[in-house]
Amino acid sequence: MESVSNTPEAPNARTPGSEASDGEPLVAVHGLTKLFPVGAGPFRKPSSFIHAVDDVSFQLGHGESLGLVGESGCGKTTVGKLLVKLLEPTDGEIVFRFADDSVAPAADDPWDSAAIRGRLLRSFRRRVQMIFQDPYESMNPRRTIYDIISEPLSVQGMGDVQYRVDRVLEILTLVGLAPAGAFLFRHPHELSGGQRQRIAIARALVIRPSFVVADEPTSMLDVSSRTGVMSLMQDLATELGVAYLYVTHDLAVARYMCHRIAVMYLGKVVELAETEELLRNPLHPYTKALLSAVPVADPGRRRQVPDIRGDLATPIDPPSRCRFYERCPAATERCLNHPHPPIEEKTPGHLVACYEV
Amino acid sequence: MTDRSDPLLTVDGLSLSYQTRQGEVQAIRNVSFELARGSALGLVGESGCGKTSVANCLMRLLPDNARLSAGRVLLDGQDVFLLTEEEMRLQRWRRISMVFQAAMNVLNPVYRVGQQIIEAIETHNVEPTDTAARERVARLFRMVGLDPQLMERYPHEFSGGMRQRAVIAMALSCDPDLMIADEPTTALDVIVQDRILRELKAIQQQLAMSIIYISHDIGAVAEVTDVVGVMYAGRLVEMGDTADVFQTPAHPYTAALMSSFPSISGERRPLTNLPGEPPNLSDPPPGCPFHPRCAYATDVCRTEYPPQVKSGSHWAACWHPLDVTLVPQS
Numbered sequence: 001m002e003s004v005s006n007t008p009e010a011p012n013a014r015t016p017g018s019e020a021s022d023g024e025p026l027v028a029v030h031g032l033t034k035l036f037p038v039g040a041g042p043f044r045k046p047s048s049f050i051h052a053v054d055d056v057s058f059q060l061g062h063g064e065s066l067g068l069v070g071e072s073g074c075g076k077t078t079v080g081k082l083l084v085k086l087l088e089p090t091d092g093e094i095v096f097r098f099a100d101d102s103v104a105p106a107a108d109d110p111w112d113s114a115a116i117r118g119r120l121l122r123s124f125r126r127r128v129q130m131i132f133q134d135p136y137e138s139m140n141p142r143r144t145i146y147d148i149i150s151e152p153l154s155v156q157g158m159g160d161v162q163y164r165v166d167r168v169l170e171i172l173t174l175v176g177l178a179p180a181g182a183f184l185f186r187h188p189h190e191l192s193g194g195q196r197q198r199i200a201i202a203r204a205l206v207i208r209p210s211f212v213v214a215d216e217p218t219s220m221l222d223v224s225s226r227t228g229v230m231s232l233m234q235d236l237a238t239e240l241g242v243a244y245l246y247v248t249h250d251l252a253v254a255r256y257m258c259h260r261i262a263v264m265y266l267g268k269v270v271e272l273a274e275t276e277e278l279l280r281n282p283l284h285p286y287t288k289a290l291l292s293a294v295p296v297a298d299p300g301r302r303r304q305v306p307d308i309r310g311d312l313a314t315p316i317d318p319p320s321r322c323r324f325y326e327r328c329p330a331a332t333e334r335c336l337n338h339p340h341p342p343i344e345e346k347t348p349g350h351l352v353a354c355y356e357v
Numbered sequence: 358m359t360d361r362s363d364p365l366l367t368v369d370g371l372s373l374s375y376q377t378r379q380g381e382v383q384a385i386r387n388v389s390f391e392l393a394r395g396s397a398l399g400l401v402g403e404s405g406c407g408k409t410s411v412a413n414c415l416m417r418l419l420p421d422n423a424r425l426s427a428g429r430v431l432l433d434g435q436d437v438f439l440l441t442e443e444e445m446r447l448q449r450w451r452r453i454s455m456v457f458q459a460a461m462n463v464l465n466p467v468y469r470v471g472q473q474i475i476e477a478i479e480t481h482n483v484e485p486t487d488t489a490a491r492e493r494v495a496r497l498f499r500m501v502g503l504d505p506q507l508m509e510r511y512p513h514e515f516s517g518g519m520r521q522r523a524v525i526a527m528a529l530s531c532d533p534d535l536m537i538a539d540e541p542t543t544a545l546d547v548i549v550q551d552r553i554l555r556e557l558k559a560i561q562q563q564l565a566m567s568i569i570y571i572s573h574d575i576g577a578v579a580e581v582t583d584v585v586g587v588m589y590a591g592r593l594v595e596m597g598d599t600a601d602v603f604q605t606p607a608h609p610y611t612a613a614l615m616s617s618f619p620s621i622s623g624e625r626r627p628l629t630n631l632p633g634e635p636p637n638l639s640d641p642p643p644g645c646p647f648h649p650r651c652a653y654a655t656d657v658c659r660t661e662y663p664p665q666v667k668s669g670s671h672w673a674a675c676w677h678p679l680d681v682t683l684v685p686q687s
Contacts, residue, residue, distance in 0.1 A: 071546040071547075071548065072546055192634060194634075222403050222404050222573070223403060223573055223614060223617055223618060223631070224403055224613075224614075224617060224630070224631035224633075224634070225634075226617075227617040227619075227628050227629070227630045227631065228630045230619075230628070231628070231630060249546060249547070250619075251547075251621050252618075252619035252620055252621045253619055255619060255621055255625065256619050256625075256628060276625070279621055289548060290547060290548065291621065292551075293547040293548045293550070293551035294547055294576065294621050295550075295551070295554065295574065295576030295577045295579070295580045296576050296579070296580070296620065296621075296622050297575040297576045297578075297579045297603060297615060297618060297620060298579065298603070298622070298623075299579050299580075299599050299600040299603050299604065300600065300604070301622070303580075305555070306548055306551055308548060311516065311518070311549075312516075
């Protein structure tokens with residue numbers, strides 16, 4: 001068993017695995033849209049819609065981690081939930097291609113998210129898992145650590161009891177909870193926040209999924225346990241070949257966790273690039289503002305005032321023009337009179353949705 | 358009257374414990390510091406290190422199971438623990454005010470936001486008439502970047518950032534000498550946080566008010582404060598000018614805290630993990646409380662609490678300080 005190192009290294013240690021052996025991405029999202037009705041009742045049609053996710057497209061490679069960042073309410077968690085099928089999209093498609101597709105509908109066939117239900121949904125869940133933000137609320141307080149971690153194994157019907165015990169012990173050691181035997185029959189309330197989040201990671205990874213959506217897995221943790229959980233997730237990604245969609249509001253955390261970062265604003269992906277490229281050379285005015293708003297622990301450094309006006313606009317039936325128009329320092333007449341700009345590749349691998357770049 | 362050069366606040370040998378079923382938890386142990394008028398002090402450390410307990414001591418807002426075992430808190434030379442409850446009530450908001458982390462829970466949902474601040478102003482007789490109080494609130498709203506018309510709204514009509522601004526306006530309503538901000542921006546998005554930090558800084562300089570800024574976010578503390586104190590296991594382990602402490606940290610805990618903090622600027626240096634967890638304060642380890650997690654710990658660290666090493670106003674409590682220009686005091 002590999003030991004878990006203490007230092008989060010650059011995720012670029014191996015090349016971002018955007019290509020599988022057959023060249024297809026693990027997840028291909030195209031035109032993903034999710035509208036939530038507002039004001040609907042038993043005898044009433046919805047008067048309007050919240051555009052939580054609006055025409056979002058991206059791809060995620062095998063073993064790659066993609067960061068999804070943005071302010072609260074921008075739709076990043078909704079994208080995560082759509083990918084794991086906790087929500088069904090209003091429009092658009094999500095296609096998965098798992099590398100070792102022993103349980104696929106047919107060998108080499110892509111999995112269309114919309115067609116996954118019933119028995120297929122169970123084998124889908126074996127491939128795709130989620131880690132939730134709050135380790136205090138995501139576990140049943142009456143169940144033991146063994147119950148919590150072994151549940152995915154029993155739902156999937158994997159192995160007998162002895163096999164499950166071995167797997168749970170193995171994954172506990174892997175997530176840095178040693179001696180593993182001492183944790184088996186404890187309850188969540190006996191553990192610290194950092195330890196609980198390690199249990200949540202163990203529960204998601206015990207069935208060796210190919211893809212994990214992690215929704216702010218470190219935002220509830222203290223500084224010291226945060227670093228530990230971050231390095232653990234990276235080590236496991238390398239070791240088990242897991243791809244992550246890492247949903248976070250913290251750009252600094254995304255910098256350490258992700259190969260590429262997608263910035264969302266009001267339901268739209270406005271910029272997507274490799275992590276260091278995005279941080280060094282942001283092109284979208286919103287990304288620039290977001291970056292300059294992060295405080296820096298260097299008293300000698302002066303930050304620029306973020307160039308952004310007003311507050312987050314409402315996602316309820318937004319006008320068709322650029323979502324960022326009202327707050328944008330670079331907005332022109334063109335932005336006012338045209339629909340939201342399409343996301344386009346400005347330099348290789350660097351995508352931006354802005355008319356003025 | 359008091360001299361302007363006297364410190365506004367003197368905390369001297371403060372020790373506080375909570376009686377719990379698990380025994381006595383020593384939340385604050387022998388904490389001493391001074392705060393000059395018009396200056397901003399930051400307190401940083403992991404959760405449970407005693408930052409908020411210090412703030413609650415200064416406000417004298419302590420639960421029943423708290424016991425002050427030693428020390429004094431002098432505000433303008435007046436020991437706050439010798440005041441009667443009624444005298445202390447008059448000091449709060451007027452002399453010393455606090456911005457709490459959960460702005461949601463501070464505002465009463467059934468009263469208009471402006472009315473709640475007017476009430477604080479009238480309780481403390483800061484303005485002679487209702488009209489004057491109303492004008493004062495309008496001024497405060499403009500100061501924190503809120504439209505004065507929002508005074509007539511209810512808290513649920515405010516966003517998180519607006520509520521936090523309203524709470525800051527309330528804390529400023531009686532011209533306090535000292536404002537304590539306990540994690541005021543932790544629940545907010547970065548762009549809103551940035552605006553509030555800038556406003557706090559500007560208001561503090563404009564009113565020559567003192568601020569104690571409590572946060573686990575080293576970046577925010579570095580930007581807002583002049584002086585910073587690092588707390589660990591109920592003790593102040595390092596203190597000095599913010600620039601000195603963050604550029605040349607002397608205590609291994611400060612250095613570990615900083616290098617475990619991800620940053621978006623500069624070169625991407627590997628983060629180091631701070632192993633272990635803070636000690637159980639009902640049974641703290643002997644010697645330096647950080648020794649079980651410290652890479653530099655030796656035998657002396659395990660048995661004796663370290664003396665202060667010092668250079669100018671920058672000091673640390675460590676047997677093996679990382680900044681060797683700090684030397685023991687005779």
